[in-house]
Amino acid sequence: SAGLYIVATPIGNLGDITLRAVDVLKRCDGVACEDTRVTGKLLKHLGISKPLWRYNDHSEDNDRQRLIASMRDRAVVLVSDAGTPLISDPGYRLVRDAREQGIEITSLPGACAVVTGLTLSGLPNDRFLFAGFLPNKDKARGDVLAELAPVDTTLVFYETGPRLLKSLDAIAAVLPGREVSVARELTKLHEECRTGSPDELSAHYSQHPPKGEIVLMVSPPAKQKANAEDADAMLAEALKDMKAS
Numbered sequence: 673s674a675g676l677y678i679v680a681t682p683i684g685n686l687g688d689i690t691l692r693a694v695d696v697l698k699r700c701d702g703v704a705c706e707d708t709r710v711t712g713k714l715l716k717h718l719g720i721s722k723p724l725w726r727y728n729d730h731s732e733d734n735d736r737q738r739l740i741a742s743m744r745d746r747a748v749v750l751v752s753d754a755g756t757p758l759i760s761d762p763g764y765r766l767v768r769d770a771r772e773q774g775i776e777i778t779s780l781p782g783a784c785a786v787v788t789g790l791t792l793s794g795l796p797n798d799r800f801l802f803a804g805f806l807p808n809k810d811k812a813r814g815d816v817l818a819e820l821a822p823v824d825t826t827l828v829f830y831e832t833g834p835r836l837l838k839s840l841d842a843i844a845a846v847l848p849g850r851e852v853s854v855a856r857e858l859t860k861l862h863e864e865c866r867t868g869s870p871d872e873l874s875a876h877y878s879q880h881p882p883k884g885e886i887v888l889m890v891s892p893p894a895k896q897k898a899n900a901e902d903a904d905a906m907l908a909e910a911l912k913d914m915k916a917s
């Protein structure tokens with residue numbers, strides 16, 4: 673039926689698309705996508721042929737409003753090049769405006785690099801903070817890491833091969849003593865996940881320049897030792913009192 677369907681697509685392995693996603697893609701009236709060539713390839717692989725409309729968050733307001741108006745009587749799918757739309761990908765403005773205008777919206781879950789990386793890393797994932805891409809400039813990158821230093825959760829970033837070494841160096845400098853995990857080429861032929869200190873990983877990746885797409889994760893800050901020591905001291909004090917009485 674008419675409305676907006678947010679559909680997750682694979683992040684590498686083309687098998688990672690849900691039955692429901694394929695069904696919605698087959699039935700829809702058209703697909704709004706970042707790059708018509710990328711989405712065209714996926715649809716071709718699935719044996720589906722649909723009108724493709726280029727859309728991103730920089731699209732003109734007029735184009736967005738026209739797309740939203742069409743959702744009143746057409747089923748429009750939103751996909752990004754890979755993974756879950758809106759997660760470091762376009763779509764936020766489209767969903768916000770469509771919601772304001774009372775369009776039916778539904779989201780079909782599927783592949784997402786943040787979640788896939790976290791599950792492989794071995795780092796605690798009961799709480800995590802996803803912070804998107806680190807800035808490119810040294811000063812800004814250091815500032816963001818300093819801002820995140822007190823956050824008591826695993827930190828997750830999207831990263832690219834050419835920038836990984838700089839990020840590892842910045843983490844070593846600004847967040848000393850943390851464990852880091854690098855998940856690369858997830859779901860693809862050369863998938864790998866390495867966990868260690870930033871220095872160990874930096875040494876490895878200087879020898880083996882990392883290619884492809886990366887999820888970079890940083891362990892939470894170590895628990896404050898002082899608290900445990902305080903508790904021990906209080907306990908000893910209490911025991912002393914008990915013996916005395």
Ligand code: SAM
Binds near residue numbers: 683752760829855
């Ligand atoms: N929306 C996507 C998702 O749900 O994961 C993310 C889009 S973002 C523009 C692209 C970034 O996601 C890459 O630079 C990389 O950090 C991460 N990524 C995407 N696919 C990946 C993969 N197969 N392995 C590791 N990281 C990946």
